Amino acid sequence: MEIYPDIGGFYGRFGGAYIPELLWANVEELREKYDSILSCSSYREELEGLLRDFVGRPTPLYFAAALSRESGAKIYLKREDLCHTGSHKLNNVTGQALLAVRMGKKQIIAETGAGQHGVATATVCALLKLPCTVFMGSRDMERQMPNVTRMRMLGARVIEVESGSRTLKDATNEAIRHWINNPAESYYLIGSTIGPHPYPDIVTRLQSVISRETITQLEKAEGRKEPDHVLACVGGGSNAAGSFYHFTGNGKTILTGAEAAGEGTDSGKTAATICTGSEGIIHGSRTLLMQTGDGQVRETHSLSAGLDYPGIGPLHARLNEKGLARYIPVKDHEAVEAAFRLTKLEGIIPALESAHAIALLKKISFNPGSIIVICLSGRGDKDMETFEKYFEKQT
Amino acid sequence: MKKNSIKKVYNPLTALLEKKRSRLLSVFFTAGFPELESTGQIIEALEGNGIDFAEVGMPYSDPLADGPVIQQASMKAIGNGMGLKKLFSQLEDAREKFTIPLVLMGYLNPVFQYGVEKFCKDARSAGISGVILPDMPLEQYERNYRQLFEENNLHFIFLITPTTPADRIKKIDSLTTAFIYAVSSSSITGVRKEEKGGGNFFERLKQMKLNNIYIAGFGIHNSGTLEKAWANSAGAITGSAFINKLNGYNDPDIAVKALLNDLYNR
Ligand SMILES: Cc1ncc(COP(=O)(O)O)c(C=O)c1O
Numbered sequence A: 001m002e003i004y005p006d007i008g009g010f011y012g013r014f015g016g017a018y019i020p021e022l023l024w025a026n027v028e029e030l031r032e033k034y035d036s037i038l039s040c041s042s043y044r045e046e047l048e049g050l051l052r053d054f055v056g057r058p059t060p061l062y063f064a065a066a067l068s069r070e071s072g073a074k075i076y077l078k079r080e081d082l083c084h085t086g087s088h089k090l091n092n093v094t095g096q097a098l099l100a101v102r103m104g105k106k107q108i109i110a111e112t113g114a115g116q117h118g119v120a121t122a123t124v125c126a127l128l129k130l131p132c133t134v135f136m137g138s139r140d141m142e143r144q145m146p147n148v149t150r151m152r153m154l155g156a157r158v159i160e161v162e163s164g165s166r167t168l169k170d171a172t173n174e175a176i177r178h179w180i181n182n183p184a185e186s187y188y189l190i191g192s193t194i195g196p197h198p199y200p201d202i203v204t205r206l207q208s209v210i211s212r213e214t215i216t217q218l219e220k221a222e223g224r225k226e227p228d229h230v231l232a233c234v235g236g237g238s239n240a241a242g243s244f245y246h247f248t249g250n251g252k253t254i255l256t257g258a259e260a261a262g263e264g265t266d267s268g269k270t271a272a273t274i275c276t277g278s279e280g281i282i283h284g285s286r287t288l289l290m291q292t293g294d295g296q297v298r299e300t301h302s303l304s305a306g307l308d309y310p311g312i313g314p315l316h317a318r319l320n321e322k323g324l325a326r327y328i329p330v331k332d333h334e335a336v337e338a339a340f341r342l343t344k345l346e347g348i349i350p351a352l353e354s355a356h357a358i359a360l361l362k363k364i365s366f367n368p369g370s371i372i373v374i375c376l377s378g379r380g381d382k383d384m385e386t387f388e389k390y391f392e393k394q395t
Numbered sequence B: 001m002k003k004n005s006i007k008k009v010y011n012p013l014t015a016l017l018e019k020k021r022s023r024l025l026s027v028f029f030t031a032g033f034p035e036l037e038s039t040g041q042i043i044e045a046l047e048g049n050g051i052d053f054a055e056v057g058m059p060y061s062d063p064l065a066d067g068p069v070i071q072q073a074s075m076k077a078i079g080n081g082m083g084l085k086k087l088f089s090q091l092e093d094a095r096e097k098f099t100i101p102l103v104l105m106g107y108l109n110p111v112f113q114y115g116v117e118k119f120c121k122d123a124r125s126a127g128i129s130g131v132i133l134p135d136m137p138l139e140q141y142e143r144n145y146r147q148l149f150e151e152n153n154l155h156f157i158f159l160i161t162p163t164t165p166a167d168r169i170k171k172i173d174s175l176t177t178a179f180i181y182a183v184s185s186s187s188i189t190g191v192r193k194e195e196k197g198g199g200n201f202f203e204r205l206k207q208m209k210l211n212n213i214y215i216a217g218f219g220i221h222n223s224g225t226l227e228k229a230w231a232n233s234a235g236a237i238t239g240s241a242f243i244n245k246l247n248g249y250n251d252p253d254i255a256v257k258a259l260l261n262d263l264y265n266r
Helices: A021-039 A041-055 A065-071 A089-102 A117-126 A138-143 A145-153 A168-181 A199-207 A209-222 A236-248 A314-321 A332-344 A351-360 A380-395 B012-020 B039-050 B070-082 B082-099 B108-114 B116-125 B138-151 B165-173 B198-208 B223-232 B241-251 B251-264
Strands: A062-065 A074-079 A107-112 A132-137 A157-161 A187-190 A228-233 A254-262 A279-284 A285-289 A326-331 A373-374 B025-030 B053-057 B102-105 B130-132 B179-182 B213-217 B235-238
Touching: A021 A041, A021 A089, A021 A168, A041 A089, A062 A209, A065 A074, A065 A332, A074 A209, A074 A254, A074 A326, A089 A107, A089 A145, A089 A187, A089 A199, A089 A254, A107 A117, A107 A168, A107 A351, A117 A132, A117 A145, A132 A138, A132 A168, A138 A145, A138 A157, A145 A380, A157 A168, A168 A187, A168 B213, A199 A209, A199 A236, A199 A314, A199 A351, A209 A236, A209 A373, A209 A380, A228 A236, A236 A254, A236 A314, A236 A373, A254 A332, A254 A351, A279 B108, A314 A326, A326 A332, A326 A351, A332 A380, A332 B012, A351 A373, A351 A380, A373 B053, B012 B053, B025 B039, B025 B070, B025 B213, B025 B251, B039 B053, B039 B251, B053 B070, B070 B241, B082 B116, B108 B116, B116 B138, B116 B241, B138 B165, B165 B179, B165 B198, B179 B198, B213 B223, B223 B251, B235 B241, B241 B251
Parallel strands: A074 A373, A107 A132, A107 A187, A132 A157, A228 A254, A228 A373, A254 A326, B025 B053, B025 B235, B053 B102, B102 B130, B179 B213, B213 B235
Antiparallel strands: A062 A074, A279 A285
């Protein structure tokens, strides 16, 4: 099945582990151990317990009546925004932190863009008493300040990254460099379905809880297991991978990812990787990325820090190539408008990232009465400053 | 056409290593830094000051194995307009004037975009002796690219570190045609840290009785680190320390002399 990589970590020709030798032993140790740990019953029990009692799972599959009326479809929101810490990121972090403990690791390294992954990591590290270092671009620190405060309150060391575009890409570089410098005791806890094999597989499997729950919940609500559509935003691709997972290749469900178009795919200020990128290597993975003709990684732009990444998980590059999922660019202002619309209609303020998925409702065609599941990956508390600026401009 | 064996066609690095197998000194620089057109001057300065061979860094925007010094030099070089096409034309010119063996070092993505085959051909016609691509997976090299590099008379140089297991080192030794690049500590470039088990690493290597020589790199910046590298291996590669000198002096010849003053404690 396309959702699993082959033995070398490849989804078709995408994926793999293109890493400097300095990282090889770290990654190899993880590759050797992850599958047996993730499949082990005591690990799964412990994870399920934490997902239930600490993360707050299952998250509701909420029927959005007003949005449905307005759109002419039956719209369900998978409420990942109701997870502890406010996004789906905690599903992955909880699973990987338990994996790290079982591998005997003593400290955690993470990168963060919007700060959601950083907050989730700092949270689980506080719970498990693991020292935690989070790398964050200085530009993202400015635009997501509340999350910086949260991480610090949780006891994490937040390291400001000044290199390159000072966003998620550079935070990831610095986290990997830190891992090279501190190999034996450190676990690098990556926040999305990116990076060298086995990370994309680990994160995909840990996020697959989203579609697993959706099946049961949808069956209860609608008497069927497969929605007609699943919509999710795509940064590195973890919430999308998790919400697509059990529906991939079922021949019934249309899977659509929302990419961040920024100011538009022709504007030069975009993060729409699948739409405007080309094949290459980024952060150890062969995938699609935004790059110059010389193979230098381009700076991206998105109003939403969590989608401001020049690559895409190799699984999505593969699903796109095989036509098993499609990816549509959504502009900054379309996402902000969708956020305001959802807030007004349903009383739910979405994260700017998740708002990209909501905005797809105006971009895709569907039959009247179709059942549409949208992954509401996070809540919008962290984006108040951005929303406020937009609000001021409008009034 | 008969498949070339890398040992039969003249290769400057092969020739060097046939003559000299200890106390080798190699210097890394980032092409396009400090100025776009510095490449020729730097090669001239390295050759003029008796450096055994040079590593020409192909700048990349996201060098995962490099510390701030090489990162910044790379960004500056890219900003100056350096790219593989430009670099090869500079190296073609340099080839007519200098004989110092040149090895290209960089990351895979720019090489992929250029086309690996075209890269190998152009490297050959620019007189390049070998290539270091730290993020090239061993298995991929063996399966997909080895023949291409060998046909073009290019040594492929692998890195090993204190964390590389013995069976992998043996495998790398079996694929090596010139030397193995032994990174003496688990760190990115330019980090001056003493590995706890660093001495052990070279002790282990010695006992493995490898077919190829290995040359130590990363963190070499003064006579202490140089002597240690020479005692432990066939040579030393210094990079960030030279970029630092270029930052300070701008003139490549003065920068090389300043570096050598540090390395030889003069
Ligand atoms: C709420 C939210 N949704 C989505 C994303 C994008 O990440 P991914 O594509 O891995 O789900 C982020 C990343 O920070 C996020 O915070």
